[in-house]
Amino acid sequence: MNAEPELLLDGPRGRRLCLELAAELSPDVRNAAFSLAYELDPGKGTSTVMFALSSDDSGDPGFPGGAPSLEDLAAELQSIDASSLTSGQLAAARECSVRNARYWQEPAGEDVLASLPAVVDAFRPLAEQVLASPTWRSWSQPRRPEQWAIDWRSAEDPAPLPRDPHQALSRWAKEIRAEEAQAARDRPQNVYANFSGNWWSFPGRLLRTVGAIPAALNLVEDSFGEKQATVIPVYGSGRTFEIQTAEDWILLCRSFPLEVTASRRHDWFHTTGRDGRWVIPDWQLLAGEWDAVHLTTAGYLHTAGRALQVGADTASVLAGLDPDSTLWLGDVAREAEAPRQLWRQNPNSDDWSLVHSPGR
Incomplete structure (x- = not known):
């Protein structure tokens, strides 16, 4: 394009x-x-x-x-x-x-x-x-092999990277379908109701990495304002689906549609003004064809937050996935041999400084 x-x-x-x-x-x-x-x-x-x-x-x-x-x-x-x-x-x-x-x-x-x-x-x-x-x-560049996982806890509280994505996706699939059924029963019919719930478009328990540090530390949607981060070097391979434009996200939703109308309806109406049926990709099914999905910064700027027409009466929103981030659907990413790093945000500034990079 x-x-x-x-x-x-x-x-x-x-x-x-x-x-x-x-x-x-x-x-x-x-x-x-x-x-x-x-x-x-x-x-x-x-x-x-x-x-x-x-x-x-x-x-x-x-x-x-x-x-x-x-x-x-x-x-x-x-x-x-x-x-x-x-x-x-x-x-x-x-x-x-x-x-x-x-x-x-x-x-x-x-x-x-x-x-x-x-x-x-x-x-x-x-x-x-x-x-x-x-x-x-x-x-606009595709995912690089070298990646970074961000753990917003201190380096003194080490934790392993998320593993077993198949189990995480199976759990997510059950939970999101249960959430959708409950939302259809319990949530108000009035789309203008002041009601909020689960608004993001992807599973939260999967390994997610970024391509550039420290830039990515300031590229966080709905940030909690964390002032320090442990940054973990990751090397990943495998089949990667690249989201470069909104059409790429639409293709994922058309190929692997999962309806989330009841659970997303109020939030996505407020942010887009559209009322109707909503879908997101069924990430569990998607994992059968792709090991990872990478959202380029260009793709983020073109896609995020829009009501995108998927079918005759369905649309989708890409929400909560930060620019230049990769979501790992297959067990193909590992912590690299390089040491983890501790970064802290400078006082009264958006800049970050490398505090130390201890050996593993």
Whole structure:
């Protein structure tokens, strides 16, 4: 598939990356987006409150001369010079996009703003610059043999890697079908009901690895804010299904569909606005053909958080799987001979430092 702007602009996480990147490149975009996103935020005035640092009689607080309009923002976006994009700027925008993903409630105001047609159209020149960058090429690479498993506990509390994926998948299959049956009996019929449950799209007990450390330590959806991590070197092989675009996720769902309508209906309605039947891949069946599934960063930005049409009346959402992560379905990954590493987040910073790398 050619690197068309839609690889970024079709997906809510790709659009959020564009908004964060534009705000970094232009203070005018940052100011306009802040004001407009606040007005679009579902928590306006409650969970989200704007505090004025200054005001005058001519417009909104902090925006002398009047509040910015959508047209003002679009004009600023189109005027951005992104010819000198750096890998650091792209990495920071990716972190913000991942950190703000949420699949259990309505999208934040920034995500709503980034989805408006006028804004999406104005993103196009910036998206083209991103897709032409060396960073984007690295974000589209398939799984590397060398991987890292992240254990958010201290290195003083060592634990083995998860093993026996077949048993884990068998247990998951029984549990998710039981959950779906119970949800169909017990959960409210009103899709607007303030009800949340299991919203992710994959089994949680399988070995999951990432391709780059320390970058992956900041690429965690629904993070608990951990400040230290034990990082375990892993070497894996086998048949790997690559998710490069939304079409790849759709193919998995069509080939191995598992209905999760009752258990996901409320959460995924809140995050996508769609009410209907939902499916995810049946990971137990999928394991009969594939040893691992790898989600590239490009695939994440194009796919995550969207209501993707799978069949005539079914759709799916990829939720909870972080960019450049691999889910191991077969028993083909092992801890490498290299030592484990302990990383800690620096105070008042998103950066991480290697504390020590003890021998095994």
